Every structure is written in structure tokens, then in C-alpha cells.
Amino acid sequence: MRSNELVPSRRDMLKLTGVAAFAAALAPHLALATEETVAAELKKLFGGKKMGTGKLKLDVPQIAENGNVVPLNVDVTSPMTAKDYVKAVHVFADGNPWPQVVTYNFTPESGRAAASIRMRLQKTQNVIAVAEMSNGDFYSAKSQVKVTIGGCGG
Amino acid sequence: MAIKTKPRLRVPSSAKKGELIEIKTLIAHDMESGFRKDKTGKSIPRDIINTFTAAFNGKTFFEAHWYPAISANPYQSFYYRASTSGELLFTWKDDDGSVQTAKASITVA
Numbered sequence: 658m659r660s661n662e663l664v665p666s667r668r669d670m671l672k673l674t675g676v677a678a679f680a681a682a683l684a685p686h687l688a689l690a691t692e693e694t695v696a697a698e699l700k701k702l703f704g705g706k707k708m709g710t711g712k713l714k715l716d717v718p719q720i721a722e723n724g725n726v727v728p729l730n731v732d733v734t735s736p737m738t739a740k741d742y743v744k745a746v747h748v749f750a751d752g753n754p755w756p757q758v759v760t761y762n763f764t765p766e767s768g769r770a771a772a773s774i775r776m777r778l779q780k781t782q783n784v785i786a787v788a789e790m791s792n793g794d795f796y797s798a799k800s801q802v803k804v805t806i807g808g809c810g811g
Numbered sequence: 812m813a814i815k816t817k818p819r820l821r822v823p824s825s826a827k828k829g830e831l832i833e834i835k836t837l838i839a840h841d842m843e844s845g846f847r848k849d850k851t852g853k854s855i856p857r858d859i860i861n862t863f864t865a866a867f868n869g870k871t872f873f874e875a876h877w878y879p880a881i882s883a884n885p886y887q888s889f890y891y892r893a894s895t896s897g898e899l900l901f902t903w904k905d906d907d908g909s910v911q912t913a914k915a916s917i918t919v920a
Contacts, residue, residue: 768892
């Protein structure tokens, strides 16, 4: 289906939510990212939106000894009903060669907008999560992870 | 790398109606990021699982888009609110087009 995400097809673009599609389109030139460029791109992506804090809990270690396996947990407080639920959570790492980490799409059937995964971090950097609610609200959270041995390979 | 090994699932076999269940999945895959170089300095092409979905009785309720920052042998945990008895279907889609699926059934009392 999404066989080559470096060049997202038009159908893929349409299928994704607006924000995710925008993010995918931007990804190629985010490839040589720095903290500043990622911050600027995020501002462009979500700049017009009011970013709340508090509802989105981003759980990452303060210090990661091995950058190849860094636990990443996101948890959004929401009743998860058909009227009020979390549509998506996007996670970015601003010091990685490809800053997008994961995008989750939730539905009311999920029951709880929480998920855990393990990610790679190349160096010490900020992990940024943005939650998109069904009513159009956005929430963000940011946390720095100190990486002792970088992941992503040389 | 085509997906070859059987994914591992942890899903409760039964639940009460309305109960929130946690689902844990694990699949073996190199998740080659595309940023590594081999000994001769040549780039190793990207090959990752890019999409994971979970569906109940044919309806997708959770979707994860993975990028090269996801670790090898990806683990994913998430939640589902049990409503009726039925079948959960999990799908992993590889960059090369191959697809791996796994099923689990759940009984709701």
C-alpha cells in the first residue's frame, strides 16, 4: 500500500489526515534536520493551532544508555466517545536524520489513546509529541532524552 | 527483508463488556533505516515495516505509521475497548510490499 514513503503517492496523501499528509510531504526536506529546522517546520505544521498542554503525557527516559532501543510511551486523557476522542498522535525527534518517529491513528473503539513502542535516537535530543483531538484541539508535550550511545547506525 | 517470522501477540482471551484491554505485539524485522552504510561506504537501502493496523471484526480501530526511527524487532502496545466477541486481526506492511498478519479471538461475557 505505502510501498515507498519517500515519495508518497497522491492516494496515500488523500488517505491520511490533513496534518499527517502535510508532515509526510515535508519529510524529505526534513531529512537534514536540526533542532531549529524541526522547530520551524512544526511551527508551520501546527503554528496556527492553539497548543494546549497537560492532556498529553509523553513518557520517555531522561537518560537512554542505548539509543537503539529507547522506550516511548504516549497517553492522552480523553473520554474516547464518538463525540470526543483523540484522532491522532504524532511523535518527532528533532536530532534524528528523519525526525518523524511514529504517527498513531486512534478511534473511539480504542478506548484509551495510549501506545508504547521502542525507538532509535541518534544523539541527545528533544522528543516532541502532538495530539490531535476530534474537536480540532491540539496538545503537545516535549521531553529531552540524553543519549549515551547513539542509534540509527553510522 | 520480507517478513518471515511469526509475530508474537499478547491478547486476553476473554473480557467483560466495556472492559479496556491492553494488546501487545512483537514482530521480528531489521527495520533497516536507510541511513546506515556498509563496509565499502555504500548506503544500505531503507527497508522497514511502515504500517501496523489492528482491526476488530473487519473494522480498523488502531493504526500506527512507523518511520525509520522505530527500533529493530518492533514492539507495539495499545488498547481496545471490548464490546462483543469476535476476531482481532493485526497487519504489518513492509516497504517491499509484503504483508504479515496475525489473528486472535476474544470472548466477551
